[in-house]
Amino acid sequence: MTQLDLGNGYSIDMADVDRFIKALEDTRANLNRTLTVTAQRLYVQPPGHDDYSEAFALTMNSVIDQHRQWNLARQNELQDLINRVKAARDRYLHVEQNNTPRV
Template identity: 45%
Template sequence: MAAQIDVGGGYSIDIDDAQKFVTALTQQKQELALTLQRAARVLQVLPPGHDDYSSAWASTANQMVKQHSEWNLNKQKELQALIDKVNAVVAQYQQTEHDNTLRA
């Protein structure tokens, strides 16, 4: 059985699957970034009319867009932290394997 990497939340992966896992996480992070870029371009809500209700509606809609952007950025940061963690554990594992090989 290959060594396990604890990725948090009660989950772990085999060290042999680490690169596939990092690749999948990187792809998800890129998709989030692309979604954020597209949203920034097309989701600017203007009031449909020149009355207070239209302005209030547009303000609320723009707040929702801002909240989505913040959520998206936070998810990207979470994914990057997980990528960094997995890469660090793999590097540590490889260094330990290398050190053990030198001792043998």
């Protein structure tokens, strides 16, 4: 079976490449949903009107922002991998099509 080299010592059978792409896309979509929920539900308002409440809210919102940045970075990494795998699949299919005898 033909293998698609993903780099870093990883490869995948061409027969499994579409399922692999789908799994990557599903994972990216899940990260995106998590990001949306986080942005909507986790913004912290100060529990009071004192300096400690303000500091608490700032700290918690900073952590939430760090999660958002981490999430976006993982989504970008996944999208880059998806694009690379799709491009490699398309190159393989193009070469295979060009090498197929036509009757």
